[in-house]
Amino acid sequence: MNKIGVYDYYMTAEIISRDPEWPYSKAKTAVLTAAASVICESGPRAATLKNIAGRAGITEPAIFRHFEGVDGLFDGLFHAYERVYSRFDEAYHGDERGLLRLRTAVLTIIDYFAASREFAYILLHAQGVFRGYPELKRKISEYSARDRANVMECIVEGIARGEIRSDADPQSMAVSILGAVTITVMVWIESSFSFDLRELADRRWDDIELLISKPGARRLPKRKIVAAAPPPPPQVVKKSPGARAKAAPEPAPARKAAAKKTASKQLPTKKASAPAKKAAKKPVPSSRRK
Secondary structure (H helix, E strand, O other): OOOOOOOOHHHOOHHHHOOOOOOOOHHHHHHHHHHHHHHHHHOHHHOOHHHHHHHHOOOHHHHOOOOOHHHHHHHHHHHHHHHHHHHHHHHOOOOOOHHHHHHHHHHHHHHHHHHHOOHHHHHHOHHHHOOOOHHHHHHHHHHHHHHHHHHHHHHHHHHHOOOEOOOOOHHHHHHHHHHHHHHHHHHHHHOOOOOOHHHHHHHHHHHHHHHHEOOOOOOOOOOOOOOOOOOOOHHHHHHOHHHHHHHOOOHHHHHHHHHHHHHHHHHHHHHHHHHHHHHHHOOOOHHHHO
């Protein structure tokens, strides 16, 4: 059985492996990745302990070492959803304004989807994945509303700057843009990630920009897509000699102190034994022989 996560680092989504504040251990992340993979392929109903354990290459009881059953697993998946979605929100709050701000945010979000792999399904279908958890669904609705508000804010700003056409309803444009993102990512997932999502999204954005831009407005320059290289496994860095030396610089003095303490305990024994040996070699007086 092929094991993932704990034993194969490159199965972990890039957006998680590059997160310096990711709260879960490598073993927990492996189980979450297995759960996300099962949900992506067969839907949330297939996320049973048996299926997840089989995908992760572990036994069902082993899951309980990391999570409190299926509910604990879904809490962990929602935490992953929140961490990625918070980046979606941050994408709208850069230094750009108007149409450029909207373009940068949309394509950055696409980049995050591309780096999420199996977790992209959960990001896209969060309401369905967490339908059995009303409180989580409420939070998801708040995130979605914030996303729409961010898009609307960019559109209104672009209209005021003379970059986006004012003869169309801003809300309709926002729904169209978000719908285009959703459909593009959905096609990518259903193809089993068989093409470069970012390249297709760039072409879709060109069409969107053509539709929403004010007639006669200057088109934005196309961005350059740099092929993403797989990140170096963190366990390799931890196992390197340099990393060990920097991570633990104190054991050497501690070992010296321990050795010195041990030697001091053994020293009196050696001194006590020396006179005994000398006395054993000393000749016995003739008076005592008689």
